[in-house]
Amino acid sequence: MDTSLSPPEFCSSCNIRILNNEAYCQNCGFPLLASEKEQNDFLLNRDIAQIDLEGYNLKIERVRNWFYYLAGLFIVIGIIVLLTNKDNEDILALVIPQFILAILFLILGSYSMKKPLACIVSGLSLYIIVQILNAIQNPILIAKGFIFKIIIIGVLIRGIKSAIEIEKIRKEHPSI
Numbered sequence: 001m002d003t004s005l006s007p008p009e010f011c012s013s014c015n016i017r018i019l020n021n022e023a024y025c026q027n028c029g030f031p032l033l034a035s036e037k038e039q040n041d042f043l044l045n046r047d048i049a050q051i052d053l054e055g056y057n058l059k060i061e062r063v064r065n066w067f068y069y070l071a072g073l074f075i076v077i078g079i080i081v082l083l084t085n086k087d088n089e090d091i092l093a094l095v096i097p098q099f100i101l102a103i104l105f106l107i108l109g110s111y112s113m114k115k116p117l118a119c120i121v122s123g124l125s126l127y128i129i130v131q132i133l134n135a136i137q138n139p140i141l142i143a144k145g146f147i148f149k150i151i152i153i154g155v156l157i158r159g160i161k162s163a164i165e166i167e168k169i170r171k172e173h174p175s176i
Helices: 036-084 091-111 116-137 146-172
Strands: none
Touching: 036 091, 036 116, 036 146, 091 116, 116 146
């Protein structure tokens, strides 16, 4: 690094005004006094991180859609339970949990783009707890829709991995 160079007036990476004689941009971390090769390497790494971030965000969007599908599924289950058990005096105890789960998954879906890791971990935990409680109530339910349940868990786990990668990229490249 050649320290005899004076920093530019504006960052070449993010176009923010450089106020002090900084070696790095305070906004994006661009090496202002580095060699041209080091500056190009910084830009290349940032561009690669941006592409990776877009891919991970697509995976988070898929998880978000699954949260909405699950919400819809719990609404449908609640309606089916309501229609098939009209004469049951404990009908509210059967239906209300389904609608509460639907609302929770709607909330997780709508908030998952802002705080993906927290929402997806919460959603996975909630889904697993529901499956465990259903299995305790009726062990046959473990086998019903087993492949679908595994797919949901797999999607949520991949979403967690993507959310972790997004956090890493944002720490390494705060300007993107």
